[in-house]
Amino acid sequence: MSYHINDNGYYGDFGGAFIPEMLHPNIEKLRQNYLQIMSDSEFQKEFKQLLRDYVGRPSPLYYASRLSKKYNTKIYLKREDLNHTGAHKINNTVGQILLAQRLGKTRIIAETGAGQHGVATATVCALMGIECIIYMGEIDIKRQAPNVARMKMLGAKVIPAMSGSRTLKDATNEAMRDWINNPLDTHYIVGSVVGPHPYPDMVARFQSIVSEEIQWQLKDQEGTTKPDYVIACVGGGSNAAGAFYHYLEDTSVQLIAVEAAGKGIHSGESAATSILGKEGIIHGSKTLLMQTKDGQITEPYSISAGLDYPGVGPMHAHLYKSGRAEFMSITDDEAMKAGLALSQLEGIIPAIETSHSLAIFDHKKFKNDDIIVINLSGRGDKDLQNYIDYFKL
């Protein structure tokens, strides 16, 4: 069984491009050109150079000795939190802005939930001098004021999504509507491994730099390119896709995807899509999503704004259904405690999204010689207010 995309744009049963005809020309143009553009040597040269000089790659693979000692195993942290703008999101936006330029596009749109992808998009648009419009749910705009200010300071226009539940899924709808209304000059930088083919594959490829680096960094430190486990949190799933990418076909490396259980899987306030979701269509892709019996998409909940997406990318739906990856879910409380623990054990304040992956050690036992890599997908600066409120700091 393959875990990569097939020629028709599917991972197993999942993926495809369920799009209105109005989006067909743009999606088709992207589909026909993305692999060719990405494999072009000039493109690769420019991409790699920006990742090095602008983003600050490679990000360190850090052996967390005190954390390892606590759980009696060997834990490495892939430090995506040290990237420019504070998360893995910028790997993808750098790639897509270069691609957009080669497609002759002069206007960029993007959706954002917590604001990390919005900031990463506004950043590369400023870098290239390209007009940038970010759609963000009206509710998220209120919850994430610092990131809204960052986007504005970077020159982006932030448009509130007022429809539906006024959060990430509605921001995504609005971005797609914008693209329908502006088909010629605009490129849509999707922020995760979601949406119609070729987005899931394209974003996974841009994020695959994460596991590419893990391979040689681990070789330097442990003498092997292969950890026993790779662990990452999953909302839409882009950081997990990047961390898993080069290990997908090697089943000796176990993959663990960590979802947000919110206030408990069956509390009615959760984002554990693999457990609560059913197969269906969201944002142009066949995948697992949270929905009513009648097929209406429901609103998920997590304390972490980056994990409360009602679907997962089609790659992850396939990893779940095929059993290639183990899916675990972590509650708000468990994640917050794990975030505090990492801060005080290692001097690293993680994003709350990432804190979910750090919390699995209380649920799953590892051997003392297991090599575990956790993708530390983002830093906690943006979540400070949440941590303050939660711990009454």
Added chain:
Amino acid sequence: MNRIKQQLLTDKKLLSIYFTAGYPNLEDTVSIIKSLERHGVDMIEIGMPFSDPLADGPTIQDSSTKALQNGMTTEILFEQLQAIRQSVSIPLIIMGYFNPILQYGVEAFCEKCQNIGIDGLIIPDLPMDIYESDYRQIFEAHGLINVFLITPQTSEERIQYIDANSKGFIYMVSSASTTGVQVGFGDEQTSYFKRIADMNLNNPQIVGFGISNNMTFKQATNQAKGAIIGSAFVKHLTTEGIDSIDKFINTILGECH
């Protein structure tokens, strides 16, 4: 013969009206359909509300949100339509997004449509290639015509492909937009209408998006077989309610009514 095909054979320009089922009130569906037929509408698109209607603008989104709040479901819609053929004879098309149909079960959905007397479906996020490979047989076994869209950006090659695989009419989107966005037609639309007319397609075209009055109806149907009105009608329902549908239809059809 399928009612859509029969209607397309008449020599008049067709007026098709879209409304969102369950809006303004849950129980308005049947009254709206009857009233539209009584006042001279030639075909009706019954919108199944969806939480995330990607191809629609604010008017239809809002009506969908309200309809869902009112409690509309696929099952309730089918119950409301159960006896519709005892009183309504014009073609009825269900327009909805694919996920609710998928959850109902495509086969079960088509069977239900056939039993009720639905003539066709418009599913904006079910593209032709996926329809061809996975669903055509099921739709056709239940006598349903699936209608596809073209836009000003659709390539000539793809228009030919869509025409070759369409069985009723082609839904011709008048401009690059979501529903209810633009007002009136300019030179761009006029030349697009002419370009499509000159292709002499097998399937007649019905123009949608941007039609809201007698002038735009006439412009749209100058070369095309008919026109579809959605957002403007939903707006009328919002402001005037369901008792003055005749007033709306008269403003569209004008003196030729």
